[in-house]
Amino acid sequence: MGSFFEQHRRFILVLVLLILFLSLINLVEIIIPAGILGEGLVADLLSPLLRGVSSIRSSFTGAASVVFNYKETREENINLIRENKKLKWQLQELAELSKENQRLRELLNFEQRDSFQFLGAKVIGRSASNWSEVVTINRGSRSGLEPKMLVVTYNGHLIGKVEKVSAYSAQVLLITDYSFTIGGLVSREESREIGIVQGTADNKELLRMDKLPWDADIIDGDEIITSGLSADYPKGISIGEVQEVEAEDHGLSRSAVLKPLVDLRTFEEVLVITDF
Amino acid sequence: MRDLIYILMVIIALILQVAYFSFYPLGGVIPDLLLIIVVILALFNGFRHGAYLGFLAGLLQDLFSGGLFGVNIVSKLLLGYTFGFLKQKIYYRNFAIPVALVILATVIDQLIFVILNNKLAFNLAVWLRLRELLIPLLIYNALLSILIYPVIYYLQRKYLQN
DSSP, X not given: OHHHHHHTHHHHHHHHHHHHHHHHHHHHTTTSOTTTXXXXXXXXXXXXHHHHHHHHHHHHHHHHHHHHTHHHHHHHHHHHHHXXXXXXXXXXXXHHHHHHHHHHHHHHTOOOOOOOEEEEEEEEEEOSSTTOOEEEESOOGGGTOOTTOEEEOTTOBEEEEEEEEOSSOEEEEETTSTTOEEEEEEOSTTTOOEEEEEXXXXXXXXXXXXXXXXXXXXXXXOEEEEOOOSTTSOSOOEEEEEEEEEEEGGGTEXXXXXXXXXXXXXXXXXXXXXXX | OHHHHHHHHHHHHHHHHHHTGGGSOBTTBOOOHHHHHHHHHHXXXXXXXXXXXHHXXXXXXXXXXXXXXXXXXXXXXXXHHHHHTTTTTSOTTOTHHHHHHHHHHHHHHHHHHHHHOHHHHTOHHHHHHHHHHHHXXXXXXXXXXXXXXXXXXXXXXXXXXX
């Protein structure tokens, strides 16, 4: 045993120092601003390659799916044209309503509700590990992205938040990652209970909403939206649907299991909320 | 020059891992190309190269995945170093040996990952998840190493032998 340590003395020393150094980095990450260790540089150097591989992959799968499902694609096309017409008509109706809304707001002197500003981005990479849920997108600080910005799908469901930003790419932490946390709110008018929504380490498809009061008015099927209680995140973006409510801390509080409204494994394009 | 090629191999593995394989999970699991490359290169080049390349691969992997930073650095460095001691001790013509070693390395890598992560290690559900994740991951890694090993074996014998 003694000779084992003797033989690998240098390696063990390096390993111990490395572990100490890394735990120090993880500790002070909160204090030191991100990107100081040059991680953005690596991301920027590699992102053109990621983009290349990614575009080859997506064009290949796109072409393949059209070829193999020709009939379905055609049918889908016809359906989409029909739906498009219907939607255009509805849009006209909504424009009327919006004008009316505007008029009534002015009448009541109501505070204007600003719409968010979005920036579209493409997914060029996914997580390199099975235990984390991260995607890399093709926009970075040059396009105005900053950490903590929320990322949604085209129909406005929350996907995650921007974590690390380099000049031309950014990393988005998905809501299903175990280190993701955000304030949640039950959107039902009579309830409006608040809790903390977190990803879980053991299930990639479900979320957990913790710290609900023991008598919280929350039932299966409730929609959960972002609470907007901190200044960092906008209010009212839908996160998921309650699947199950259970007691926590021996009945002192309750927690709910949520199912995200989007399939987090398949999306290719996202919107980043740059201003709210 | 040789070292440059090894570094390039690790980078290519990362790019393929992040931009290709992670889009097509098998049984809900993505393979660990970087681990495969590190283990195979360590078998051919010894513990010193194994440690350097393991460090590089772990660093890149950590930069492109969320959560605790540095866990992959430690596990890949350790695996590259230890598997490097098998240099000249295994029969390289038998492709089953490196595949079996990749499987062993995958198990160790996953165990190190969970144990070093204080957010995961004390959660029973995580260990159950590890159990169901491990089988498809082992199969996926083994299949890929069957494909990758002959390529590196050929390159090594033809161009990279010292």
